[in-house]
Each structure stands twice: as structure tokens, then as C-alpha cells.
Amino acid sequence: MSLRKKSPPEDLSNLRHRSNNANVEVNAGQTDMVPLPPYPKKAVSSSLDSIRILPRAPGVSSSEGEEVELSLLSEEERASAGLDGDVQTHAYAARTTAMSSRDRKAMTLLIILYLIQGVPLGLALGSVPFILREHLSYSQLGVFALSNYPYSLKLLWSPIVDSTFLPSIGRRKSWIIPMQLVIGFLMLYIAANVERLMENPADNVNELTFVFTALVFFSATQDIAVDGWALTLLSQENLSYASTCQTIGLNTGFFASFTVFLALNSEAFAEKWGIPRLMLSTYLRFCSLLCFGVTLWLTFFEKEGKESLDGSEMTVTTVYKTIWNICKLRHVQALMIMHFFAKIGFQANEAVTSLKMIEKGLGREDLAIVVLIDFPFQILGGWLAAKWSSGDRPLRPWIWAFWPRLAFALLSTLIVYWFPKSPLSYGFFIYLVIHTVLQGLSSTIQFVGISAFHTRISDPLIGGTYMTLLNTFTNLGGTWPKYFVLKGVDFFSEAYCEVKDAKSDLLVKAAECVSERGKERCSDINGECITERDGYYYVSGICMTFGVLFLVLYIIPTARKLQALPVYKWRISPE
Template structure:
């Protein structure tokens, strides 16, 4: 969750940084929840000392404040009846475009490639490839560098966005020339493929940091929540293009059915590398922005933020919140394809689902009110856990191909509702992050919050994929001299009958692989049970307490 750093461009020539919350009076401490009172040693961290703001900005920040730190900025009112300005529209358009570029390599690394490789690799080997997605969840480690080091002549955010997009385009161009060779025998090239896509994800994550920080200053204060909507539209569109569209047009059956040429990975990557270069050239010569920050102070500020007790509570919540959905998100679709669902059918299901994701993102941004920004995130939790259970049952009772039109319609409806709940959660938590982040260190603050959100969905994936193979028991049955021999194999044994290579070896000796126990069901059950218990006893009470805190409590004295 990806998480993420929002970037939007507007037509204005300079960017003025304004505080999104008023300076809180010291007397405001008397109205805080007693259980959240800081100790004397932590009190200094809870003061909102916008020392880097000018006198005029301080005056604006103080206007209209009621001393409670309620998170409302100057003249901030309900968005109802307020049309988007042309500046905000231009900014949103650029944000969507930058997130689109980000979503393309992520859609390949997290979507299409596992499907293409599953035909030749075991789930354990796919677990190795899944390590390529980890940098997107670890970008906090270098976000202060992105927030503070830049070329003034280029701009604070552009100094990183431009080179990252050039590298992204170049890596995609390189892969395009060697894609056939790499995919001919992926078992031997799994580490090379992992390294290439790891590099792509690192560059995308770095671009994401800069884009997130830029978004906080590009959008007007009244429309900051639309940053998460832009991220949803841009990332989903890029992911959709690299996952759904590419898988459909890459399918031989789809190409034959519609009488069109098959889209190869190399051609697809070359197209997007050109798009990446063109957008980068436009940014370099036609978009201006500027500001500065000391790198040492940013690292100190992020450490001060991490020491806040309520921030620590939220980070724990994020780190384990997505375990309940992990078996569903990492394995279910692979299992459906394994049981006979055509990749082109899956692509069509996701194609129908795409517009619902966009609508869901827009509605969630409207639903996430300033006083209850986490409401969409919390409400969508139960549906997502329920859909994870339904998905497991669908795999268990998956019909023999060809599947009937009625069952395919059921799959489409299930996919739409499942992704709709996921989109609502994503936009809800992103709106909350945008609300509490300090725009003066926007890229780093947003990255801190989004890092743990993304990490919660990334770190379990490797263990889930490993667990599926580990708990799977398969038997290679061979007829020899009139007797049936059973060569059992699991993840632990060399005579395994789990991966495609193991199945091929079994076929070479005239045998047939029989799965006695599919580890997917056990891993899915463990994830869902943990998700229910963690939500009831930790997530729900913690989230309600956190969203009730005034925005001032999320700020520290900037160094």
C-alpha cells in the first residue's frame, strides 16, 4: 500500500507553505484526555512551536482558533458547496499522473509477474520474488534525506522525482530487451528478476516520498483530503494497466478470441519507459517549486514523532492490521488460476471492478470527515475479513473448468465488493494521515505513517507464501510393475510435488501429483482468526481514541 507520498502540481509559479492547523494555546492542555497527558519529559514534544513559520503565517494560523487544537486551519469550513479551484484541479491532475507512473512498476511487481512466474515457480520461490516489494514499506529509512537534500535550482521535490523517474524508465527499458530470456527459465533467473524489480520498487518508493510531501503544499487547505483520492485514482490506474490490461492482452487465448496481436512484456515496458521520460521532461522544464530543510533536523524530528505514545500505538496497529487479509491477497487469485480460472477471465473481472475502485475512492474522501477521518477505515474492516473467508470457501468449492456464466458473475460481484471495501479503507487511512501530518516535514511525516501501513501488508506476505508450501502435503503416485508407489513430498523434501518443477519431475517418471493437504486453507484460517481478534481487542478501541485527539497532539517542536 501500498501508503504513500502524494505529489500534485499546480499552475502557480511558487509554492507557499501554510500550516494546516492553528497554533494551539498552552491552556489547551487542560482539555486533553487525562490518559493521554504527556509526562514532563515528553511535554516539550507535544508543543506546537512552528518555529520555521514567518510572522504572517503565524498570524494566519492563529486566526479563528478556539484554543483546542481541533485541526481546522484559517477559514476552514465544510467542503460542501465549495467548487474546486483551477489551481487545485491542475494540481490533482499532476498528482494522478505522478501516481500513475508509480503504479505501473508496482502493478508489474505485485500483480502480473507473480501470475506469469506461478506457472514455473513454487510458492516458496514466489516468496523470494515477493521480497522485491519490501522497499516500498521501508522507505522511512531514507525519507528524511528526500525531505531535506535537494537542488534549489530544480526544486525540493523535483530534485528527487525527476531522477527517480528517469531511472524507473531506464530499468523498464533494460528489462524490455531481456524479458524473453528472463522468462524462458524463471527458476534459474528468480534472483536476477527479484533484483531488477527490487530496484524498480526502490525508485518508485523514493519518488513516492517526494510526491507525498509535494501534495501537502500543492493542494489548498480545504481540499487536502483529495490527495488520497488522487493517489487512489493514479495508483489504481497504473496498477490496473500493468495487472489487468497487461494480463488480458498478454494471454494467448484472449488474443486469439479477439483477433489481436499478443502484447509481450518487452513491448509493454518500452511504451511505459517512453511515457516516463516524457513526463519527466515536462516536469524539468515547465514546473517550478522550492523550499528547504536541514537533514539532521529532519531525522531528529522523526525520532521525536516516534517517541509520542499515541504515534507508537498507531504504528503497532498498522504493523499487524493487514494480517487478516494476507492469505487472501497474496494467494487466492493464484489458487483460482491454478484451479482453472483463465487469466483473461480474471482480467475481465478486475476490468469491471476498476470504475468501482475510483468511485469508492471519491466517496471515501467525502465520508472521512475532519472529526472522524478513520470512520471509513474502521467500517470496512469487517467486510474485508468476511470477503477473505468467502474467498477461501470459493477456492475450496471451485468448480471444474469451464466455469459457468453464473459462477463468473458471482466472482465479478465478489471482486467488486471486496476491492470496494479495500479502497474505502485505503482512502480513509490516507485522509487521516494527511490531516495529522505536518506540512513542514510533509514527505517524512507522511512516509513514517504510510511506511508502517505498507509494511503491515508486506512483511507477512513472504511468510504466507512460505507457509502455503510448508503446510502442503503432496504425493507423486507412480505405477511400477503393477504396484502403485507413493513418493510423498512437502516443502521440506527434495522429492517435492508442490512446485511446477516438482510436478514435472513426477510426470517424467510416469507419476501423477496428488495433493493430500493444501496449506492455503490452514494459512488462510490462521490469518482470518488473528485478524478478527486483533481488530476486536486492539484496532477498534485504539483507532477511536486516536482520531479523537486534536491535531496539535501529533506535532512536535521542529528542530
């Protein structure tokens, strides 16, 4: 994501106001215009909630084309120039023109680049935690969850990516090419060592966390450059397709690494359909070859157009100063506090419930099918929420969707508590699908609602920086509690090893049976782990209680106040 990009003014009146100072000469039958300096483009912003990873809508960038230059004229100026129609007619005509072969090629490239980025995310956020659950405690899974952080903290280094490059290679390719090479080699390293790392993951959890954190970091860095390149790869009239490319590519890569891989990696699935089981090492090698192939194509067959860089663009230092000035606004601070704690209420549900269901007997291939069915409904929910979020109260769906999300968190906890024994009936499986779909819809409504509010309040002169800052705190609100939730499950759990004395009918309680080492010791002495208290229910109760109280006492009154503020209150004075 390109932070140096700034979006153009939001409405036509601002454009016309600026045009009064434009150097425009109108002659009979001819219009000669001295073009204004182009407005910087607005960056595409990223959010982890889409993985639920969902698309970010890019702003409309400036163009040196005739239509945009003419839109800078006032009504009187346009009338004197003999121009008929209005700006909206021009814009509509541009949108309805057939897509050029150049744009179709650019869209294909963007989809492939986003797909490469989605593969590591699907592994780190999806498949690998489910595989490790069979070998790690929840506390150790909490350590592995730290690998998600780089994607939430891209703001810290995105100005550097946007401003530092080799002109001979290209502004974006200078970062995309090395990042993809590193991603490919990291995948080969993990594939070569996966048996050692997975044979005893409890002893290798730190190394696993490090390599997957690095994988997500380099993928996040590649994302910054790809988001910036999308603004110049596509023509002005088709720029809105950037988010479409991201949706297709990112989600395809994510679901290939999560849903598809999880099913093909299942022994039961492979045996049922008579196909060989797909191992993690094989999948990683295939993905690394794909990564290297795309990188070679990008290096030798794809040229990057030159971007005009002038003094009007923000420097790295200016971007960081801007971020600090935004953070000093009191209502921005209130919004950050709201984001930082808003997702705690359903964190136990999102971080632990699926793992608990697998622990209770839900097959990984069944979970993959549920997630796959849920995906199209998320897209539908996003479209409906976008219509609901329009108007003067974009936070309305975001606030209302808290209640069903908290209700589904409670219902999920009850499902785990009364989870039926295998084999699962078709009726229960259909109920689980419906529950997951409705829960996903409420999450999607919230994401679209808050994104609409962020788009509304972001200063158009520094749109990329503003949006990225707000999305950073949104992402962190769903990332930082995960570690403590997973640690809390083990902290509140009580389990012991029950050993039956072979010489008598006495039952002996041995050491604890919560950690993986405790379970291994219990197994070594032919014991059985008996859970007296499952910490999941305690953590889930704490999270939901906090979520309801924080929603009623802080989120609802604060959100209504912030929503009522005029837009100019969110602006900062340019330096």
C-alpha cells in the same frame, strides 16, 4: 513525498492567535502588512493500500496572497480595517474561480508523472506474480514479494531527496529526471533478458527479485519528488487537485500494467478476439520509450519554479530526530503495534486467493475483467467512507470494516475449495464479480477511515513527517506478512508424485511434488502430482483465527482509547 514540508495550523482560531503577534499596521483606507514567514506546506503521503493504491490528500499550504494574510487578522483587527465577509467566503470564492491554463498544464504534467510511477508498480505487484505462478512455488513467490518493500519504506530516504538537489536543474527535477532515466533503462534491460529470465524463472528468481526491487525503489524515489513538486506546481486555490492527479495517473499506470496487460498477454484472449498477443518484452520497450519521451520533455520544455528556502524549514537531521521523538510517544507505539499486525487476518486471502483461483482454472483475462469492474466501486466506496469517517470517531468505519473483510476472507477460502471446473458459468462469474466488489468496498472503507484518523492526529507543524511515519507502518502491516504467508503455503502442503508401473497396475509414490523441482522430476518420469494437503487452507485458517483474536483482544479496545485521546496528546515539543 516531501518530508521537510510542514502543514499550517489546523483551525482559524490558531491562525488568529498567531496574528496577535503579527506586525500589522492599518491606516485609513489602506492596509499595510509585514508578511509573516510562510508556513511550510504539508506533503502528500503515500500508501500501498491503494493498489489497491489510493490517493493521499495534501494539506493546505500557506500562501503569500492577500486572502491568507487577511485571515491572520483577528475579528477586531479585520473590523477596524473595514473588511467585510469572513475567511470561509474568501476561500470559497478562490475555489470557485475558473482554473487557469497554468494549473491545467500542471495537472497534465502531474498525471503523466504519476502514470510513469504506476507502470512498474502494476508489473511488480500485479502482472509478474501471476505470470510467475505457472513456474514458481509459493515459497519462491514469497521471495519475489520482497520487491514490494521499497514503496513501504520511502520514509527512510525521503528527507535526503527533499533536501539534496542541484539549483541549476531544480529541486524536484534533480531527482525526477535521473530516476525516470534509470527506470527506462531498467525496463530495457528486463525486456532484453525477459526470455532468459522467464525460460527458467526458478533458477533466476533472485535476479528477478533484484531487478524489480530496483524498479520499485526508483519509482518510489520519483514519487517522493513528484509529491513535493505537486505542492508548488498547482496554485493555492487548486492545490486539492494534487490527489486527483495522483488518483488518475497512478491508477491508470497500475491498471495498464496489470489489468490491461494481463488480458492482452493471455493466449485465450488474443485468440478469441483475433489480435496478436502482447508480450512482456514488447510492453516494457513501449513503456521505456514513454519514460524517455516524458523525461526529454521535462528536461527541455518544463521549467521548475524556484522555492524559497529559509531557516524555518526542517533539515534532514531535524526530520530524523522528529521521527524518533514521535516514535517515543506511548500511544504512537500502541498505534504502530496495531498497524503492524492488523492486516494478518486477511493476508492469505489477499496474497494467495487470486493465485489459487487461476490454479483452479480461472483465466487471467477473466481476473483482469473482475479487477476492472471493481475499480469504479472502490472510488464510490472511498467517497462514502470519507463522509462516514467525519466527526469525533473517524476509526469507527475502520473497526467495523474488519468484520466484513474477515468474513470475505473466509468466503474466498470456501470459493477456492468448491471452485467449479472450467468452463465457468456466467452465474458463477457474476457471483465472483459481486464478491470482489464488496470485498474491495470493505478494504476501501478501512483505508479511508484510518487515513482520516491519521490526518486528525498529525501535528500540523510537522504534518508531512507525521503522516509519512504513520503510513509507513500501515504499509508495512500489509507487506511483511506476505513473505511468510507464501512460504507457509508450501510448508503446510503435502503432495507426492504418483507413477503408474507400466508392467503392472501398481501405483508408486515418488518424491515430493510441492516445489517446482519436485514437479519437474515428476513430469520427467511421466508421473502425476497428487495433493494430499493444500497448505493454503491451513495458512488461511491460521491468519483468520489470529485476525479475529487480535481484533477482539487488542484492536477494538486500543482503537477506542486512541480515538478518545485529545489531539494535543499526539503532539511533540518542538526542539
